[in-house]
Amino acid sequence: MSNTPLQEDDANDPRGPGAWVAALILIGVGIVFLLQNMGYAIPGNWWALFILIPAVFALIGAWKAYAANGFGAAVIGPLITGIVLVALTLMFLFDLDVDWNVIWPAVLIVIGVLALGRAYSRR
Known part of the structure; x- marks a missing residue:
């Protein structure tokens, strides 16, 4: 079975498949803190x-x-x-x-x- 280019990229990525998730988490937390510091109401939870x-x-x-x-x-x-x-x-x-x-x-x-x-x- 041959791998598609996407599968080969995922298999050869040394950071693993979850690297983009960590980046999104950092971006999301940064956005929440920025909005909070700018005075926007952020839910307590x-x-x-x-x-x-x-x-x-x-x-x-x-x-x-x-x-x-x-x-x-x-x-x-x-x-x-x-x-x-x-x-x-x-x-x-x-x-x-x-x-x-x-x-x-x-x-x-x-x-x-x-x-x-x-x-x-x-x-």
């Missing part, structure tokens, strides 16, 4: 944007798995992880009133149902 970093990697992983093999088990895990992290970011960033006493048990139930479904699908 702006730190929640850092939760988007692993969310982006999870969603990219889901996209790559989908592009390689179509929709399947390899896509579901990273996709759910990315969606959950984006949802958490939105909840913290906009200070949404969430009843965690309901959310956590519901999450455990969903994980249990998914694990049970996966166990039965392997038979």
